[in-house]
Amino acid sequence: MFEEIIKITGREKGTTSIVLVGVHGDEKCGLEALEKILPTLEIERGVVLFGYGNPRAVEANKRYVGANLNRMFNRNEQFSEKEKESYEYSRAQFLKTYLNKAEALLDIHASRTSTSKPFVICEANATGIIKYLPVERIASGFDQIEPGGTDYYMNSIGKIGICIECGFLGNPQSEQIAEKSIFAFLKARDHIANDLMPQKQSYIRMYDLYKTKTNKFILTKSFDDFEEMSKGQVIGVDGTQEIRAEKAAVILFARNREKVGEEAFLFGEKKNSLA
Numbered sequence: 001m002f003e004e005i006i007k008i009t010g011r012e013k014g015t016t017s018i019v020l021v022g023v024h025g026d027e028k029c030g031l032e033a034l035e036k037i038l039p040t041l042e043i044e045r046g047v048v049l050f051g052y053g054n055p056r057a058v059e060a061n062k063r064y065v066g067a068n069l070n071r072m073f074n075r076n077e078q079f080s081e082k083e084k085e086s087y088e089y090s091r092a093q094f095l096k097t098y099l100n101k102a103e104a105l106l107d108i109h110a111s112r113t114s115t116s117k118p119f120v121i122c123e124a125n126a127t128g129i130i131k132y133l134p135v136e137r138i139a140s141g142f143d144q145i146e147p148g149g150t151d152y153y154m155n156s157i158g159k160i161g162i163c164i165e166c167g168f169l170g171n172p173q174s175e176q177i178a179e180k181s182i183f184a185f186l187k188a189r190d191h192i193a194n195d196l197m198p199q200k201q202s203y204i205r206m207y208d209l210y211k212t213k214t215n216k217f218i219l220t221k222s223f224d225d226f227e228e229m230s231k232g233q234v235i236g237v238d239g240t241q242e243i244r245a246e247k248a249a250v251i252l253f254a255r256n257r258e259k260v261g262e263e264a265f266l267f268g269e270k271k272n273s274l275a
């Protein structure tokens, strides 16, 4: 299990990029892809850093051990004392020292939704890179409504943060998507020769995050990632209150919850471009 960050230096000078896997310890596709790629990978230009986001959670095969690492990159005043004492908080401080060295990040995740198709989370600054990634959907807007991830951190320091969701974490194809996306990222960043064609992609801007008001939020059904909701459609029941879509929207990461203040789902809308 590696706590340290691996550095591969190219023969020629170039930019620095970073690839993270296992920021959520039970999302194994990125780890499997790295295991396959790293032994023979040659970088032509620049420097590429590779690392496990949350090695302790990877070892425990859990999303996290103390707190969600992908919310630990928020501004410091956002954290409770308990969160600051977590392993993930200190791990985030360690990872920041490497994120600070790179101009662009690819952070590899997988979804808990069994039908989830691969998609990318980023903002408009990533346009030149994500068009080569093996996904059809690009979702933006997370920096405003759900800050604190690795991609949020990179964007907040004027760099490029890209998170890829490689499909359902239990689907073996997610490993292939992870592998393809690492190579596409390295090519788009000019670390290796780029022989890829841009993909045709669609864009969704996330505009709302629903956090639970009670300790019992139950969905009316299980929702696919990016499933279309009609105006007034009931999403779930929070305590005794029905929660509805106020307008036509797409839903993302919908799940039942058992605590107050937990992230239950996000709403987004289709857009013609990432900007």
Ligand SMILES: [Zn+2]
Pocket (backbone or CB within 6 Å): 023, 024, 027, 109, 110
């Ligand atoms: Zn994840």
